[in-house]
Amino acid sequence: MKKHARTYGLALLISALAEAQYPSGDWILQKIDENIGSDNKISHSLMIIQGRRGSRTVESRSWIQGDEKSFTEYLAPPREAETKMLKLGDQLWTYSPSTDRTILISGHMLRQSVMGSDLSYEDLMEDRKLKQMYDARVVGEEDYDGRACWVLELTARADNVAYHSRKIWVDKERFVSLKEDRFAKGGKLLKRTEVKDVQRMDGRWIPKKILFKDMLKTGVGTEFILNDVQFNADIPDYIFTKASLRR
Amino acid sequence: MIRFLFKGLIRDRSRSLFPVLTVVIGVILTVFLYNWINGAEFNFIDSSARFSTGHVKIMSRAYAQEADQVPNDLALVGVESLLDELRNEHPAMIWTPRIRFGGLLDVPDAQGETRAQGPVMGLAVDLISATSAERGILKLEEALVRGRRPQNPGEALISENFAHRLDVRPGETATLISATMPGGMAVANFTIVGTIRFGVEAMDRGAMIADIADIRAALDMEDAAGEILGFFTDFIYRDPLASGLAARFNAVYRDEPDEFAPIMDTLSSQSGMGDILAMMKMFSGLVLAIFVGVMSIVLWNAGLMGSLRRYGEIGVRLAMGETKTHIYGSLILEALMIGALGSVIGTAVGLAASYYLQAHGLDIGFMMKNASLLISNVFRAKVSPASYVVGFIPGLAATFLGSAISGLGIYRRKTSQLLKELEA
Numbered sequence: 001m002k003k004h005a006r007t008y009g010l011a012l013l014i015s016a017l018a019e020a021q022y023p024s025g026d027w028i029l030q031k032i033d034e035n036i037g038s039d040n041k042i043s044h045s046l047m048i049i050q051g052r053r054g055s056r057t058v059e060s061r062s063w064i065q066g067d068e069k070s071f072t073e074y075l076a077p078p079r080e081a082e083t084k085m086l087k088l089g090d091q092l093w094t095y096s097p098s099t100d101r102t103i104l105i106s107g108h109m110l111r112q113s114v115m116g117s118d119l120s121y122e123d124l125m126e127d128r129k130l131k132q133m134y135d136a137r138v139v140g141e142e143d144y145d146g147r148a149c150w151v152l153e154l155t156a157r158a159d160n161v162a163y164h165s166r167k168i169w170v171d172k173e174r175f176v177s178l179k180e181d182r183f184a185k186g187g188k189l190l191k192r193t194e195v196k197d198v199q200r201m202d203g204r205w206i207p208k209k210i211l212f213k214d215m216l217k218t219g220v221g222t223e224f225i226l227n228d229v230q231f232n233a234d235i236p237d238y239i240f241t242k243a244s245l246r247r
Numbered sequence: 248m249i250r251f252l253f254k255g256l257i258r259d260r261s262r263s264l265f266p267v268l269t270v271v272i273g274v275i276l277t278v279f280l281y282n283w284i285n286g287a288e289f290n291f292i293d294s295s296a297r298f299s300t301g302h303v304k305i306m307s308r309a310y311a312q313e314a315d316q317v318p319n320d321l322a323l324v325g326v327e328s329l330l331d332e333l334r335n336e337h338p339a340m341i342w343t344p345r346i347r348f349g350g351l352l353d354v355p356d357a358q359g360e361t362r363a364q365g366p367v368m369g370l371a372v373d374l375i376s377a378t379s380a381e382r383g384i385l386k387l388e389e390a391l392v393r394g395r396r397p398q399n400p401g402e403a404l405i406s407e408n409f410a411h412r413l414d415v416r417p418g419e420t421a422t423l424i425s426a427t428m429p430g431g432m433a434v435a436n437f438t439i440v441g442t443i444r445f446g447v448e449a450m451d452r453g454a455m456i457a458d459i460a461d462i463r464a465a466l467d468m469e470d471a472a473g474e475i476l477g478f479f480t481d482f483i484y485r486d487p488l489a490s491g492l493a494a495r496f497n498a499v500y501r502d503e504p505d506e507f508a509p510i511m512d513t514l515s516s517q518s519g520m521g522d523i524l525a526m527m528k529m530f531s532g533l534v535l536a537i538f539v540g541v542m543s544i545v546l547w548n549a550g551l552m553g554s555l556r557r558y559g560e561i562g563v564r565l566a567m568g569e570t571k572t573h574i575y576g577s578l579i580l581e582a583l584m585i586g587a588l589g590s591v592i593g594t595a596v597g598l599a600a601s602y603y604l605q606a607h608g609l610d611i612g613f614m615m616k617n618a619s620l621l622i623s624n625v626f627r628a629k630v631s632p633a634s635y636v637v638g639f640i641p642g643l644a645a646t647f648l649g650s651a652i653s654g655l656g657i658y659r660r661k662t663s664q665l666l667k668e669l670e671a
Contacts, residue, residue, distance in 0.1 A: 053507075
């Protein structure tokens with residue numbers, strides 16, 4: 001009995017010592033947010049959506065201010081061109097030029113796919129800093145795609161986040177989340193993201209190519225390519241108004 | 248002999264009244280339940296066929312595998328040529344293309360912004376063309392509650408409950424938000440020209456019916472359709488015929504490697520329908536078996552009591568030289584006469600009750616609030632030729648079994664002790 005107690009105590013001690021060698025989860029999240037976060041940014045991106053009948057490329061330009069406001073205009077393909085989306089806080093509107101309608105996207109629609117991709121409206125709306133949304137715990141170290149990573153388990157601080165928990169692999173040197181598994185409250189894996197290309201831009205490490213995979217759908221996933229991004233750009237206020245949807 | 252036994256039954260009411268009443272009650276319940284189950288089965292098949300499965304349905308192989316999710320990105324293409332082919336090769340059937348779609352129906356305010364919205368399950372059918380069979384298949388004229396049916400492009404119907412929820416009146420515009428066949432965002436305006444109530448909870452919750460040409464344009468599905476439905480012209484589903492047709496059709500495409508090649512399914516092979524129908528048939532058989540069993544036990548008991556009461560009479564008949572087999576036979580014949588009489592009365596009453604429920608139905612909508620099966624809220628019995636004879640199975644079988652078992656006691660009587668028994 002005493003022998004078992006000693007072994008158990010030793011195991012606990014080793015585990016505690018090992019954890020003590022890791023940086024804190026909150027510190028890593030802060031580093032991630034510092035790397036990618038910006039007051040304002042303007043980006044140009046492509047989504048390559050692989051379907052059973054072929055692939056389509058959706059091109060868009062986005063204006064983002066803090067974590068509350070964003071405006072996206074779709075540029076291609078022709079059928080989706082000039083469709084616009086405006087996010088203000090937790091509300092999302094879409095404007096369709098063919099019907100000249102501004103429509104509020106809410107409720108279960110937020111979980112629907114955007115343009116047939118593996119991204120949901122909730123994914124697109126999620127601009128808040130990770131540290132604001134999750135409690136983090138470092139659970140180990142692993143190599144991912146040839147890069148040394150911290151492995152973190154994140155648990156949502158509140159109910160109003162799209163994914164209740166996440167497991168993320170964070171590049172130790174660049175503080176970029178290279179892989180994420182995103183889970184529902186019941187523990188079901190809902191989405192996986194894998195960063196395929198990271199580049200240095202404006203003194204930051206930016207994930208240029210991300211593969212999003214909706215784990216509830218068949219298919220190979222959606223490739224998200226960030227063509228261009230301008231940090232701390234000057235964005236006029238009128239961009240983030242419903243009137244700009246019709247412009 | 249029969250006349251003699253009949254007189255005995257009429258004059259000695261204690262011999263006939265209780266057994267006849269037992270048979271009458273059993274037969275009434277059998278006939279009524281048989282017709283009720285028949286009606287439920289017909290209701291289920293008819294509603295499912297009209298709104299979802301057809302008697303046969305053609306989809307692409309890929310679509311068929313995920314049909315419950317309505318994957319329009321996997322829909323059939325080249326639909327017009329396939330329809331021409333089907334109409335040429337199977338002219339005795341009605342063939343019609345459909346697109347099922349899900350999404351959001353959004354109602355604008357005066358500024359064109361969202362006033363109300365709700366999730367919608369849509370059905371696109373040929374509503375407008377002069378040769379459209381769908382108006383009859385969906386019984387649109389009967390289902391119309393307010394407004395009129397679509398006559399021009401860009402017009403649609405929504406369910407009355409949904410219209411109330413969204414506070415939309417005929418003549419107002421609503422915007423459908425859905426997904427195009429390639430996966431993009433589909434947004435299209437429709438004028439709601441009428442509201443409908445099919446009396447099928449799963450359809451009445453949040454349905455939209457639009458012309459297939461409009462939905463093809465909105466969902467980027469030129470010459471495509473999720474499904475092609477085939478119906479027998481008399482709208483009676485015959486599984487062997489449908490299965491034969493499906494087997495012949497599928498044989499043509501068997502060696503086609505394309506996952507978008509067409510495949511034909513019968514009504515009974517879709518969404519577990521076959522299992523449900525088999526369960527209904529089994530339940531129908533079970534009802535008959537239970538009534539035969541229960542009535543046999545009751546009548547056996549009545550026979551035993553009758554044997555005790557008629558102990559002396561049977562003893563005298565044996566003493567007079569009547570054979571045991573003859574007495575046993577006459578008891579069974581008596582029982583069959585009681586069974587026949589009870590079956591006639593029971594069938595008449597059971598049929599009367601069934602005809603009443605066939606005409607008026609019973610609204611069980613309050614039990615169907617969250618139902619996903621396509622079953623009409625009004626349950627009706629269905630009287631068929633078999634309804635006239637089904638009651639005779641338990642009526643005659645139970646009386647025969649009851650008297651045959653209880654009458655066996657005759658063979659245990661000993662002629663040597665008859666006089667002693669009669670003296671006592």
